[in-house]
Amino acid sequence: MSALTSAEWQALLLSLHVGILSVLASLPFAIGLAWLLSRKRFPGRMLVEALMFLPLTLPPVVTGYALLVLFGRHGWIGEWLDTLGIVFAFRWTGAVLAACVMGFPLLVISIRVAFDQVDQRLERAAETLGASAWRRFFTIVLPLSSRGIIAGCVLAFARAFGEFGATITFVSSIPGETRTLSIAIYELMNMPGGEAGVARLTWVAFAIALAATLVAAGLGGSLWGRRRHD
Amino acid sequence: MIELEIGHTFADLAIDIRFRAASRWLALFGDSGAGKSTVLNAIAGLLEPERGRIVLDGQILFDRSEGISISTAARDVGYVFQDGRLFPHLDVRTNLLYGARARKRSTADMMALVDLLDLGALLERMPVNLSGGERQRVAIVRALLARPRILLLDEPLTGLHRGARRQVLDHLLALKRELPVAALIVSHQPEEVVALAEEVILLDAGQVTAQLDVASFAARQKNSAAAGQVG
Numbered sequence: 001m002s003a004l005t006s007a008e009w010q011a012l013l014l015s016l017h018v019g020i021l022s023v024l025a026s027l028p029f030a031i032g033l034a035w036l037l038s039r040k041r042f043p044g045r046m047l048v049e050a051l052m053f054l055p056l057t058l059p060p061v062v063t064g065y066a067l068l069v070l071f072g073r074h075g076w077i078g079e080w081l082d083t084l085g086i087v088f089a090f091r092w093t094g095a096v097l098a099a100c101v102m103g104f105p106l107l108v109i110s111i112r113v114a115f116d117q118v119d120q121r122l123e124r125a126a127e128t129l130g131a132s133a134w135r136r137f138f139t140i141v142l143p144l145s146s147r148g149i150i151a152g153c154v155l156a157f158a159r160a161f162g163e164f165g166a167t168i169t170f171v172s173s174i175p176g177e178t179r180t181l182s183i184a185i186y187e188l189m190n191m192p193g194g195e196a197g198v199a200r201l202t203w204v205a206f207a208i209a210l211a212a213t214l215v216a217a218g219l220g221g222s223l224w225g226r227r228r229h230d
Numbered sequence: 231m232i233e234l235e236i237g238h239t240f241a242d243l244a245i246d247i248r249f250r251a252a253s254r255w256l257a258l259f260g261d262s263g264a265g266k267s268t269v270l271n272a273i274a275g276l277l278e279p280e281r282g283r284i285v286l287d288g289q290i291l292f293d294r295s296e297g298i299s300i301s302t303a304a305r306d307v308g309y310v311f312q313d314g315r316l317f318p319h320l321d322v323r324t325n326l327l328y329g330a331r332a333r334k335r336s337t338a339d340m341m342a343l344v345d346l347l348d349l350g351a352l353l354e355r356m357p358v359n360l361s362g363g364e365r366q367r368v369a370i371v372r373a374l375l376a377r378p379r380i381l382l383l384d385e386p387l388t389g390l391h392r393g394a395r396r397q398v399l400d401h402l403l404a405l406k407r408e409l410p411v412a413a414l415i416v417s418h419q420p421e422e423v424v425a426l427a428e429e430v431i432l433l434d435a436g437q438v439t440a441q442l443d444v445a446s447f448a449a450r451q452k453n454s455a456a457a458g459q460v461g
Contacts, residue, residue, distance in 0.1 A: 125315035127302040128274050129329030129376050139328070143319045 004200055010176050011184035012204055014092065018180060019161040022099035023153050026107060030152070034111035035137070055166075056105045064169025067098055071170075094171035095178050099163050103156030110155060114148020115141060154212050161208065181205055231288070232256070232380070232414070236272050237281035245279075245436040255406055257415045257427035259447070264433040266416040270382045273414070274309045275302035287379060303332075308373030308411075312385045314365040316357035322368050323353040329376025343371045346408060347401045363394030367401055374411065381413040387422055402426055420451045 004012065036042070037049065055063050071078040071088040078089060088094035118141050126136045142149070164182040171178040173187060185201045188194035235248035245265045258266045271277035273284055273291065278299060284292040286307075292299050308329070316325050326344070330337045344350055347367045357365060366386060373381055386402065387395045403425065405411070417423050423430055423444070430447040432440040442450065 121311075122315055122317060124276055124302075125309070125311060126317070126328065126332070128276070128305075128307065128309035129372065130303050130306075130333035131328070132303055132332070135332055140317060 004204070005197065007175060008184065008197060008201055008204075011179050011181045011201070014095070014176070014179065015161050015181035016208075018092065018095045018099050018163075019157045021096045022103055022160040023107070023157050025096065026100040026104050026156065027149075027153065030104060030107040030111055030156075031142075031149070034108050034115055035141075037108070038112050038115035052108055053105050055102050060102065060163075060165025061169050063101060064098060064166035067094070067101065067166065067170040071097060088171075090171050090174060090178065092171075092177050095163075095167050095180060098166040098170050099160030102163050102166055103159040106159055107152040107156040110148050110152030111145065114145035114152075117148070118144045154215075157212060158209055161212075162205070231286075232273075233283070233285040234269065234273070235282045236269070236279035236284065238268065238272075238277070238279040240268075243436050247433065247436065247438055249431050249438050249441055251429055251431065251441070253427070253429035253443075255413045255415065255426055255428050257417060257423040257430045257444075258433055259417060259420070259423050259430050260433035261418055263435070265436040266418075266433055267384055268436075269433075270309065270384050270414065270416055273305075273380075274307050274382060275300065275305050276309075306333075306377075306379045308376055308378030308381045310366070310369045310373050310381065310383045310386055312388055314357075314362075314369040316360075316365055316368055316372075318357050320357075321353070322349065322355050322357070322360070325357065325368055326353075326372050326375055329372055333376050335375070335377045337375060340371075340375060343374055346404055347371050361394060362390045363398050366390065366394075366398050370398075370401070370405070374405075374409070379412065381411055383413055383415045385416055385418070387417075387419065399425060420447075424448045424451070 033048070033052065037045070058066075068075065068089065070076050071081070071094065073079065073082055073087065073089050075089075078087075081087070086093075088097050122140055122144070123136050126140050131139065162182055163180065164186065167178065167180060168183055168186075173179045173183045179187070181201055181204070185198055185205070188197040188201070231250075231252045233250045236245065238245045243263060243265065245268055247265055247269055258269055260266055268277060272279050272282075273286070275291065279292070279294065281294050282292070283290070283294065286305075290296070290298050290300075291305055316322075317328065320328070326340065326349075327337055329335075330340070344353070347370060349364075349367060349371060352360065352364055352368065357368070360368065370381075370383075370386070383402075387398055390398060399422065406413070406426065413426075415423070415426055424447065427444050427447075430442050430444060431438055432442070432447075
């Protein structure tokens, strides 16, 4: 199998870029929402959960269209952001936004389950030792949830890395800007003689997905698994 | 000095406990379900009673009618839970320093306490690798290093095998001898109470049934044991 062409490299690097940035950008919000859902009872909680799950249940094209309506240059929010110089439509930043939205439910679900599994009696013990709510969160809850957080990041990265429907609807396919790996594969499939490129990118996608999963499994397992048996 | 009057209704128990005690090492004695742990939780702020008032050394920690309830983190009490509740992801040293760091207290005498409770060899260990007695000793020093005004000990020897019980008891006696700290011990074992406390509050079904100095408590226990043998 021959090496990747420069256009294929561009698509691959863009997908990695979008995948990593989308996870980093959505992680603080996902941690905050997961904590609220795990620890607090508040009015409208079910509605928040339902809205959060929407990207999982809606057809990705519909999510992409909704993003266009909201964040397009003439969209409800996009028009206002445009005056601040922030543009999502047909930009790589839009691909990141689409990836954030599509990966967000997976990130929140994993982190919330991890928070639910933290023994709250340990938090009470920390409280009796004088720890503030923030200190308890950063020293007890977050470290004890690290495996779930990492698992969530990997799932969200994988979702973002392979994102197609919402991305192509929202930001189209602009080489070097929004043509991610999945979009590049799709376009190569529709191009005469594109089979070799499809095969190359498919193998790359397969290898990256497998590597990410293995790294996450190894890292997550060792975070306190290794220290426990010192 | 502790003044406490609390009322709280659980599904299976109505609590109405009042006492006032000035002894440095005080014990709450009674069977399980008597309300002993409820008292500790109320003092620590882990439970907000439906009625009542708690005053520790002149400071109101809780007063339902005045709407006062100081947060757990700010109550300056050291709670040693029955199961130790060490943080499983932190080694013994970091567990020990947790409260001192949270309250920004000096840790200069950490090694003196570590030596007093014989924890020197355990500092780098993870909690999962400690025995029950070791865990309990770490929990005691962890609570002490946060410089509490009172140490709340919830059945500190329960669940330990005979050797470990003796060891932890000896360490608690050393603490009582060497440090000026006050303690409130919850126990259902008369011998622990006699060994550790100066004054005893007897609880039964959510009520105080007696308040005795430890000599009277010991005599009463002896008499009831003798009566039991005769009967």
